[in-house]
Amino acid sequence: MTDVKDSNEPLCRHLCQGLEMALVVVDREMRVLMMNPAVKKIMAVDHLxxxxxxxRELFPPERREQVGHLLEQTLRDGVSAEFDFWSHNPSDHAAYLIGVISPIKDDMGALVGASIVVSDTTQRVELLRQMADLRKMSALGSMAGAVAHHFNNLLGGVLTTIDFAQSSDDPQALKRALRISSAALTRANELTRDLLVFAEGDRMPSAQVRIIDIVKSFVECFSHGLDNPRIILEKELQPVEDMYPDRPLRTVLKILAANACEAMPLGGKIRLELTKEGREVCLRFADNGPGILREHISQVLEPFFTAKQQNANLSKEPTGMGLAVAHGIIRNLGGVITLNSRPGEGTVCMIRLPATEQ
Structure with missing residues (x-):
């Protein structure tokens, strides 16, 4: 009878020779035992x-130490590892390669070596780069259109008002024209300032204050100034001592509170939590409002995106700059802001900031 292992050896040999990924097998001393022909094509190394x-000599000098360390770990602990590097093929084209190191064990389970499989992912990386560029250009186009829309409305109203005032000798008409023009230009200035905050963060000088004091002060102001008595604010605040600029964080909290209140005109619940997890300070702001559609989640932090409609509950046209401003502020502080929401289940905004205290 033919041994099953013996009958599979030709199949394994043909598999290794025909594999489109580079395959390198090493012993416990990290010396090459075998390489398939794809090594020459992908890694520009003569496999014979x-x-x-x-x-290590098969890899670029700047990656040899890393590869050696990962191989030692695999041969010691029997765990797989992954690394990446840039290489130049025989035609001198740069290639982005991914390597996966896996342990090799004998029939008794003892580690006898390791395999390294290297694949060329250059086309995939280039495709991802092109997709990212397309998304970026699409976002810039949307933003440019939104900027043009808002400023066209504001400046168009100013020009119409001025034209009307120029044709009138009524002092009251002139005053009304100045009042309307002033309001429109103030709104334009606010939009410009919001765009700068989104792009660069809030760069105005601000006192460093303990975050627990910032949040407590906000809670007190919010509770006293709440217009809708049917909105309930719950809080769970740990005594986090880390220091942050006062005004920017207050701005973020005001934006989140305003969005939550506008989403719950009939009342609802807002819950604010402050915790510290390792080297991160976490602010969790949740409401039980109508939530955000799944297709909108990826857009809500972009400038000028809004799902709100102009209605009697809103004093002016929504610009979609609120969450974008909050995003810009948190990003400038080195943190991250994320939203999780489902229609009908409310929205949770999580802010993570790098800790400033040990």
Whole structure:
């Protein structure tokens, strides 16, 4: 009877020879035992001349120490590892390669070596880069259109008002024209300032205050100034001592509170939590409002995106700059802001800031 292992050896040999990914097998001393032909194509290494050499020599000098460390870990602990590097193929084209190191065990389960499989992901990386560029250009186009829309409305109203005032000798008409023009230009200035905050964060000088004091002060002001008595504010605040600029964080909290209140005109619940998790300070702002559609989640932090409609509950046309401003402020502080929401289940905004205290 033919041994099953013996009958599979030709199949394994043909598999290794025909594999489109580079395959390198090393022993416990990290010397090359075997390489398939794809090594020459992908890694620009002669697969017939490298047998017996230290495997590190197959890789660029700047990656040899990392590869050696990962191999040692695999041969010691039996765990897989992954690394990436840039290489130049025989035609001198840069290639982005991904390597995966896996342990090799004998029939008794003892570690006898390791395999390194290297694949060329250059086309995938280039495709992802092109997709990112397309998304970026699309976002810039949307933003440019939104900027043009808002400023066209504001400046168009100013020009119409001025034209009307120029044709009138009524002093009251002139005063009304100045009042309307002043309001429109003030709104334009606010939009410009919001765009700068989104792009650069709030760069105005601000006192460093303990975050627990910032949040407590906000809660007190919010509770006293709440217009809708049917909105309930709950809080769970740990005594976090880390220091942050006062005004920017207050601005973020005001934006989140305003959005939550506008989403719950009939009342609802807002819950604010402050915790510290390791090297991060976490602010969790949740409401039980109508939530955000799934297709809108990825857009709500972008400038000028809004799902709000002009109605009697809003004093002016929504610009979609609120969450974008909050995003810009938190990003400038080195933190991250994320939203999780489902229609009908409310919205949770999580802010994570790097801790400033040990």
């Amino acid at each position: 001349k490298g047998i017996g050499s230290p495997v």
